[in-house]
Amino acid sequence: MKKALSLILCAVLLLSLAAPAAAADGGCDCGFSPIIYVGPLGCTPIVRDAGAENEQTLWKIDTQFLLSNLKDVLPALTKALLTRNADLLGDAIAAFANASFGDxxxxxxxxxxxxxxxxxLSVPAGDRHGPDSDYYFNYDFRLDPFEHADRLHAFIAQVKALTGHxxxxLKCSSMGGVVLSAYLEKYGHDGIDVIICRCCPLWGTAVAGEAFCGKVELNATALTRYGEDAIPYLETGFADDFxxxxxxxxxxxxxxxxxxxALCALGDRILRDAGDRVFQQALIPIFGTLPGIWSFVPADYFEEAVRFMRLPAEGGLHDKVFAYRTAMANIADNLKAAKADGVKLCLICGYNVQRTPLVTLWQSTSDGTVDTKYASLGATCGNVKEPLDDAYLSAMADRxxxxPDQMIDAATCALPDCTWFVRDWLHCNANAGIDxxxxxxxxxxxxxxxxxxAFPQFLAADEDADTVDPVTGAPDAFASLKDxxxxLNFIRFLFSIIKKAALAVFSRA
Ligand SMILES: [Zn+2]
Structure with a gap:
C-alpha cells in the first residue's frame, strides 16, 4: 500500500513538473498566438516624487498643474504683453515651460x-489571450528606445511562458513603432508571427524635424483646415451635428x-520675437535631452537638428540618440527580412488630414501628426487635400x-503590398472598420x-459610421452629403460651392 501511494505521488510530481515544460514548448493549442500591444507616447504616467505627499504627475499632462504654473507667471506675462516686450514674453513662457516640463x-x-x-510600468500577468485580448506594453517615452527594446524582449518571453505559445x-501604435524599430534592430523577428504598425512614425515626423531645427511658423490656411478636420471628432454631445x-x-x-x-500674423510675430528665448531657455534644455523625442526626427533634418538643439558631441545622451539612427535607417530592411521569413505585416497610415499648423511643411499630407510618407516608408504623396501633380501622374508607367483619388502612389513604398492608406483618418483614432x-x-x-x-489598399474613414470604405475617387462634398x-456635410457642401463660385468670379475679374 505504502509503495503504491509513493508511486502515485511520484507520478503526480512528475506530471506537475512536466506541465509547465509542455506549456513553454508550444503547450496551448488554441491556434491564436497572443497579441502584445505596444502603446503610443504617454502610455504610462511619469511622476515626480511618487508616493510622497508632494507627488506630481508630469505626464500625462495634468491640467491643474499647468494652470497653477500659469498662475505663477501671469504677472510677468501680463507685463510683457502690456509693454509689448518680446524678451519679457519669451522669459515668461520659458519660465512656464520649465516649471511644467523641466523635470x-x-x-x-x-x-x-x-x-x-x-x-x-506593465508586467504581463495571467494567461488570457485571443483576438479580443492583448498584453499591454508601456514605457517611459523619454528614454532610449533600446531600453524599451530590452524590456520588450523580456516581456515577450514572459508572455510566451504564461500562454504556452x-x-x-506585435501591434504597435504611433511611438510603438519606434520601440519596434529598436527591437527588430537589436533582436530580430524570431518568435514574432504578425507585425501591425498603426500610424507609426517609422521614418519620423516633420513636426519634430522642423521643431528641432527651430523652423516654426503659423499658417492660417493650415490652422483653419486643422480645426475643420478635427470637428467630426469632437464629442459635443447634445445637438452634436448642428x-x-x-x-x-x-x-x-x-x-x-x-x-x-491676422491672428496668425500676430502669432508669427510673437513666435519670431519671443521664440528664440523660449528655445534657448526651455525647449532645448528640456526636449533636446530626450532620446525618445529625438527618435521622431526624420533623417533629412537630423544633422541640422544636432546643431540647433546643441546635442553634446559625446557621452551617454549623444550615443543613445545616434544609436537609434541605425534602427530608423534599417527599419525598412528589417521589416522586409521579417516578411521574407513569413512574418505577416500590416502597415497602416492616414492621409489627407491637415497637419499641425505650426510647421513650414504644413502641406505635407498626414494623419494630422505623422506624415504619410514617413509612416508608409516612402509613399509618393500629393500635397494635403490635393492629387499628385500632373507631371508626376502623366509620367507614371504603372498605376x-x-x-483612385490620385493622391498617393504606394509603388515607392518599402513594402507596397503590405501598406494600407486611410483617407481622413485622424492619428490613431479608434475605428471599428480598421479593427x-x-x-x-x-x-x-x-x-x-x-x-x-472589403479592405483594398486605399480606404476612407467615416468617423460618424465608425467604418472604412474603399476609396473610389476624389473626395466630393456632394457625394458625402448624399451618402x-x-x-455638417450640408455646410461642407455649401461652403465648397461658395468657394468655387468665388474662385470663378475672382478669376474672371
Ligand atoms: Zn493559445
Whole structure:
C-alpha cells in the first residue's frame, strides 16, 4: 500500500513538473498566438516624487498643474504683453515651460532624475489571450528606445511562458513603432508571427524635424483646415451635428474674412520675437535631452537638428540618440527580412488630414501628426487635400499602386503590398472598420493589400459610421452629403460651392 501511494505521488510530481515544460514548448493549442500591444507616447504616467505627499504627475499632462504654473507667471506675462516686450514674453513662457516640463529633462547620460519615475510600468500577468485580448506594453517615452527594446524582449518571453505559445503578435501604435524599430534592430523577428504598425512614425515626423531645427511658423490656411478636420471628432454631445456644422461655418467664415490670417500674423510675430528665448531657455534644455523625442526626427533634418538643439558631441545622451539612427535607417530592411521569413505585416497610415499648423511643411499630407510618407516608408504623396501633380501622374508607367483619388502612389513604398492608406483618418483614432482589418490580418494565412475584398489598399474613414470604405475617387462634398445627409456635410457642401463660385468670379475679374 505504502509503495503504491509513493508511486502515485511520484507520478503526480512528475506530471506537475512536466506541465509547465509542455506549456513553454508550444503547450496551448488554441491556434491564436497572443497579441502584445505596444502603446503610443504617454502610455504610462511619469511622476515626480511618487508616493510622497508632494507627488506630481508630469505626464500625462495634468491640467491643474499647468494652470497653477500659469498662475505663477501671469504677472510677468501680463507685463510683457502690456509693454509689448518680446524678451519679457519669451522669459515668461520659458519660465512656464520649465516649471511644467523641466523635470522631464534627462541628464548628460540620457537618464532620468532619480525622483522622476514611471510607477505603472506593465508586467504581463495571467494567461488570457485571443483576438479580443492583448498584453499591454508601456514605457517611459523619454528614454532610449533600446531600453524599451530590452524590456520588450523580456516581456515577450514572459508572455510566451504564461500562454504556452512560441510566438507572439506585435501591434504597435504611433511611438510603438519606434520601440519596434529598436527591437527588430537589436533582436530580430524570431518568435514574432504578425507585425501591425498603426500610424507609426517609422521614418519620423516633420513636426519634430522642423521643431528641432527651430523652423516654426503659423499658417492660417493650415490652422483653419486643422480645426475643420478635427470637428467630426469632437464629442459635443447634445445637438452634436448642428454644433459641428456651425463650427465649420464659423471657421470658414473667419478665414474668409481674413481674421485667422491676422491672428496668425500676430502669432508669427510673437513666435519670431519671443521664440528664440523660449528655445534657448526651455525647449532645448528640456526636449533636446530626450532620446525618445529625438527618435521622431526624420533623417533629412537630423544633422541640422544636432546643431540647433546643441546635442553634446559625446557621452551617454549623444550615443543613445545616434544609436537609434541605425534602427530608423534599417527599419525598412528589417521589416522586409521579417516578411521574407513569413512574418505577416500590416502597415497602416492616414492621409489627407491637415497637419499641425505650426510647421513650414504644413502641406505635407498626414494623419494630422505623422506624415504619410514617413509612416508608409516612402509613399509618393500629393500635397494635403490635393492629387499628385500632373507631371508626376502623366509620367507614371504603372498605376497598380496609385490611389483612385490620385493622391498617393504606394509603388515607392518599402513594402507596397503590405501598406494600407486611410483617407481622413485622424492619428490613431479608434475605428471599428480598421479593427476588422486587423482581425483579418491576425487570422489569415495570406496578408496583402489584395487579400481582403472589403479592405483594398486605399480606404476612407467615416468617423460618424465608425467604418472604412474603399476609396473610389476624389473626395466630393456632394457625394458625402448624399451618402450621409448630416448638417455638417450640408455646410461642407455649401461652403465648397461658395468657394468655387468665388474662385470663378475672382478669376474672371
Ligand atoms: Zn493559445
Amino acid at each position: 522631464l529633462a534627462l541628464d548628460a547620460d540620457g537618464n532620468s532624475k532619480a525622483n522622476v519615475t514611471t510607477p505603472e 512560441d510566438s507572439v503578435k 454644433i459641428e456644422g456651425a463650427l465649420y461655418a464659423l471657421l470658414d467664415t473667419l478665414k474668409g474674412a481674413g481674421l485667422i490670417d 497598380t499602386y496609385l490611389s 476588422a482589418l486587423f482581425d483579418l490580418v491576425m487570422t489569415s494565412d495570406e496578408v496583402s493589400v489584395r487579400s481582403f475584398e 450621409r445627409p448630416s448638417f
